[in-house]
């Protein structure tokens with residue numbers, strides 16, 4: 260079966276799309292139009308109960324949640340994360356789930372502070388998110404700087420792909436421009452994203468999302 264990825268250009272499905280391109284697996288990327296209401300249409304709500312993306316249709320059923328999909332693809336196709344029985348798996352999983360639980364959530368608060376703020380002050384929420392992001396990226400930076408075998412600096416990894424997509428957002432789309440968080444403050448993380456983004460595979464996917472050049476490390480806001 261050909262995988263079918265549902266997404267919107269430059270939404271979270273970008274990480275899944277990049278990962279699919281690194282596997283040799285056949286897939287189809289279907290772009291929905293969020294402005295036209297495609298995400299909340301009945302056919303998409305049947306795929307995702309909240310009408311969100313990414314959604315990946317697989318031979319084992321329909322999957323949601325970026326991190327779950329990335330891990331599932333890595334396990335199924337190999338090469339993009341330590342295998343489940345590898346001794347490096349424990350350290351890798353810790354960093355990967357640290358990213359989804361801490362970086363992804365804080366990035367959303369930096370981009371969309373009005374969601375958690377409700378009637379409260381959005382700038383205070385965004386400022387708090389920026390502080391959390393910087394502290395948490397520093398944790399990952401310290402790990403990456405030790406060059407663990409499970410996080411190569413010059414090979415694609417679902418951790419690099421996921422993290423680089425999130426930091427693309429934190430630099431390009433913060434709710435307040437002066438709160439942008441830039442990967443260049445985290446050199447070991449930046450090295451990984453910079454090595455990855457120039458791969459022909461990454462550039463092919465970027466092009467389909469309307470992105471060009473150093474789309475991860477030097478995104479245009």
Ligand SMILES: N[C@@H](CCC(=O)N[C@@H](CS)C(=O)NCC(=O)O)C(=O)O
Pocket residue numbers: 270271272298310311312313323324325326
């Ligand atoms: N936890 C989910 C979050 C997915 C998510 O936030 N998707 C956004 C795009 S980046 C979305 O579909 N937004 C459309 C909407 O909320 O209507 C995941 O990691 O897949």
